[in-house]
Amino acid sequence: xxxxxxxxxxxxxxxxxxxxxxxxxxxxxxxxxxxxxxxxxxxxxxxxxxxxxxxxxxxxxxxxxxxxxxxxxxxxxxxxxxxxxxxxxxxxxxxxxxxxxxxxxxxxxxxxxxxxxxxxxxxxxxxxxxxxxxxxxxxxxxxxxxxxxxxxxxxxxxxxxxxxxxxxxxxxxxxxxxxxxxxxxxxxxxxxxxxxxxxxxxxxxxxxxxxxxxxxxxxxxxxxxxxxxxxxxxxxxxxxxxxxxxxxxxxxxxxxxxxxxxxxxxxxxxxxxxxxxxxxxxxxxxxxxxxxxxxxxxxxxxxxxxxxxxxxxxxxxxxxxxxxxxxxxxxxxxxxxxxxxxxxxxxxxxxxxxxxxxxxxxxxxxxxxxxxxxxxxxxxxxxxxxxxxxxxxxxxxxxxxxxxxxxxxxxxxxxxxxxxxxxxxxxxxxxxx
Ligand code: URA
Ligand code: CA
Numbered sequence: 001x002x003x004x005x006x007x008x009x010x011x012x013x014x015x016x017x018x019x020x021x022x023x024x025x026x027x028x029x030x031x032x033x034x035x036x037x038x039x040x041x042x043x044x045x046x047x048x049x050x051x052x053x054x055x056x057x058x059x060x061x062x063x064x065x066x067x068x069x070x071x072x073x074x075x076x077x078x079x080x081x082x083x084x085x086x087x088x089x090x091x092x093x094x095x096x097x098x099x100x101x102x103x104x105x106x107x108x109x110x111x112x113x114x115x116x117x118x119x120x121x122x123x124x125x126x127x128x129x130x131x132x133x134x135x136x137x138x139x140x141x142x143x144x145x146x147x148x149x150x151x152x153x154x155x156x157x158x159x160x161x162x163x164x165x166x167x168x169x170x171x172x173x174x175x176x177x178x179x180x181x182x183x184x185x186x187x188x189x190x191x192x193x194x195x196x197x198x199x200x201x202x203x204x205x206x207x208x209x210x211x212x213x214x215x216x217x218x219x220x221x222x223x224x225x226x227x228x229x230x231x232x233x234x235x236x237x238x239x240x241x242x243x244x245x246x247x248x249x250x251x252x253x254x255x256x257x258x259x260x261x262x263x264x265x266x267x268x269x270x271x272x273x274x275x276x277x278x279x280x281x282x283x284x285x286x287x288x289x290x291x292x293x294x295x296x297x298x299x300x301x302x303x304x305x306x307x308x309x310x311x312x313x314x315x316x317x318x319x320x321x322x323x324x325x326x327x328x329x330x331x332x333x334x335x336x337x338x339x340x341x342x343x344x345x346x347x348x349x350x351x352x353x354x355x356x357x358x359x360x361x362x363x364x365x366x367x368x369x370x371x372x373x374x375x376x377x378x379x380x381x382x383x384x385x386x387x388x389x390x391x392x393x394x395x396x397x398x399x400x401x402x403x404x405x406x407x408x409x410x411x412x413x414x415x416x417x418x419x420x421x422x423x424x425x426x427x428x429x430x431x432x433x
Contacts, residue, residue, distance in 0.1 A: 003027065003037045010044040018057045025061035029160045035167055042164070042173040050178035055220065056227040058178070062186035065160030069109065071192035073140045076105045079279045080193035082184060084208070084217070086201045086239045087355035088247035088378075092120045093256035094264070094272045095279065097308035100147035101299040104283040107143045108150045109191045113364055113372075121152060126250035126330055126374035130318030148312045157190045177213075181220035185228075195231040195282035197275055198222070202429060203240030205351020211236070211429060218432040233278045234432040237271055240425050241349040241384050244268035248363040248377015248398060250329040257323055260305040262297075267383075267427050273297070274428060330375035332398035338411050340388045347418035349384055357410040361399050376400055378411075385424030388417055 001023050009016060016024075024041065027033035050058065071078050079099075083089055096106045110132070113119035124130050132152040134142070142149035161183050168174045188196050198221055201207065202214035218234035225232025237243075244265040246255040258264040259272060273296055280292035299305040306323055314320040322328050358364060362373035379396040382388055395411055397404050 003033050003041075007037060007040050007044060010041060010048055013048045015051050016054055016057075018053075021054060021057040022061045022064075025058070025065055025160045028163065029065045038164070038167055039171045039173075042168055042171060042176070042179065045178060046173045046176045049176075052223055052227060055178050055182055055224050059182040059185045059189065059224050060228055062158050062160045062164075062182060063190045066156040066158055066190065068190045069155070069157070069192040071107050071140070071194075074105050074107050074143050076103075077194045077283045078105055078107055078192055079195045079197060079282045080108070080188050080191065081197045081199065081275060081279060082188055083199040084184070084201050084206065086243060087205050087351040088242040088244055088252065088358075089201075090123075090244050090246065090252045090256050090259070090268055091199065091272055091275060093123060093252060094259045094268065095276055096148050096150070097260055097312055098272060098296055098299065098305050099276050099279045099283070100312070101304040101308040102280055102295045103147060103285055104279055105143050106148040107139070107192065108148070109153055110150050111153050120150065122372060122374070123249045123252050124150065124313075124318070126253050127313050127318040127322050128328070130313055130316055132316065134316065142315050146308070146311050146315055148308065149316065150312075158186050161186050177217050177220050180207075180217060181224055185221055185224045185232075189228065189230060193230060196221075196225055196233075197278045197282065198232065198234035199271070199275055200234055200236045201239035202236055203238050203351070203425070204348075205242065205355065206239035215430060215432070218430075222432050231282050233282065235271075235274055235278070236429045236432070238425050238427050238429065239351050242351045242354055242380065243271065245380045245383075246377065247354065247358045247380075248361070249372065249374040250331075251377040251379060251398060253322070253329060254326040257306065257309060257326055260300060260309055261303075262300040270427055332373075332375040332377075332400050334397075334399045334402055334404075336397040336399060336404055336408075337393035338395040338397060338408055340382075340390055340392050340394050340417060341412070342388075342417055343390050344388055344417040344419050345422040346382045346384055346386045346388050346394070346415065347420075347422045348414075348416040349380070350414040353410060353414035354378065354380075357407050357414065360407050360410060361397070361401075361404070373400055383424065385422050 110120040139151045200218040208214040222232045277289045277292040286292035310320040310323040361376040363377045
């Protein structure tokens with residue numbers, strides 16, 4: 001086989017075989033196929049697309065380009081959740097203990113964040129003592145015992161995806177549905193998922209700003225999952241504004257604890273119940289979505305979801321008393337209100353620039369090397385559709401510096417107030433099964 005012939009075949013819109021796709025990914029991972037040929041190939045995919053079978057083969061070729069996590073010692077069906085990003089998305093922190101409390105095993109490998117706010121590990125590290133540096137053996141034991149554990153990213157997982165993503169980033173080929181779908185699915189499968197629930201975000205703060213594109217991406221991932229034997233379902237949810245109220249590491253941990261107790265923001269609670277119901281269903285712990293949802297509501301109300309959070313934190317060295325006393329989480333020195341400049345209705349709240357405002361405070365990393373401040377962040381006091389009075393607080397800024405004029409300016413630029421009444425946006429636009 002010669003790479004040049006395969007580039008030509010894709011350029012002309014023909015379907016590649018399984019052997020051809022595996023040859024390309026193997027050659028690229030080993031360095032035998034150079035970046036310039038791979039660039040031409042990804043550009044051909046960008047314009048010609050890929051068939052369902054090509055997408056499934058590309059995904060599995062990337063899965064096998066490196067190590068895979070063996071979760072066979074974990075009892076039960078391992079369901080993983082993936083979100084296509086967003087701002088202040090506290091769902092992972094809530095869903096883990098929530099579904100663990102009804103017996104769904106959560107064996108989660110997580111990363112640190114870049115940009116916007118922290119990743120799941122950063123958020124959890126705001127709990128004093130909590131750490132993810134545990135051995136694989138202990139990780140498996142904890143999942144079997146408590147139904148939940150989180151470990152840091154280790155090993156050489158999907159190296160083909162790593163190289164390819166970096167190449168796509170500089171060759172204007174990130175935005176290709178077959179390439180995004182296979183990239184995301186390969187990472188979940190390599191991390192040991194038997195079944196996958198996807199939360200595809202749509203709207204101004206999301207990777208996919210357009211609803212039709214989001215639906216197409218969701219369908220592409222569901223089709224890949226089902227073709228390679230991993231039951232997959234997707235929800236398309238709103239990211240025209242941040243989810244919940246809190247954006248920032250310790251602030252989101254507190255918000256997650258509130259939500260596990262049934263006292264969280266309604267949008268966050270609803271999305272967690274919807275995603276969680278799919279997880280419970282795919283894990284075969286319930287016969288229907290309705291049954292799954294009532295199981296989750298029950299553990300929110302009877303304290304079992306909170307207890308699962310406490311057990312999980314303590315098992316990994318964390319101070320579980322934060323569940324009852326969230327004020328022991330890191331606190332910022334200053335709480336500064338962002339006041340509305342006029343009366344009206346809150347009409348827009350651009351999630352990604354709100355995320356950037358939180359990053360300016362130190363809640364997120366500008367570069368991989370940046371240190372983050374776990375205490376700082378934003379708490380939204382108004383959301384789209386709310387009435388606003390001049391001088392009322394729109395956002396509480398939790399800061400460790402006294403002067404936050406830059407953050408205020410960024411926030412005012414991301415929030416619009418209109419004279420006309422505005423409807424709150426829908427939270428869930430569609431589901432793909
Ligand atoms: N996120 C990924 O993991 N891969 C992509 O290709 C795009 C977003
Ligand atoms: Ca939030």
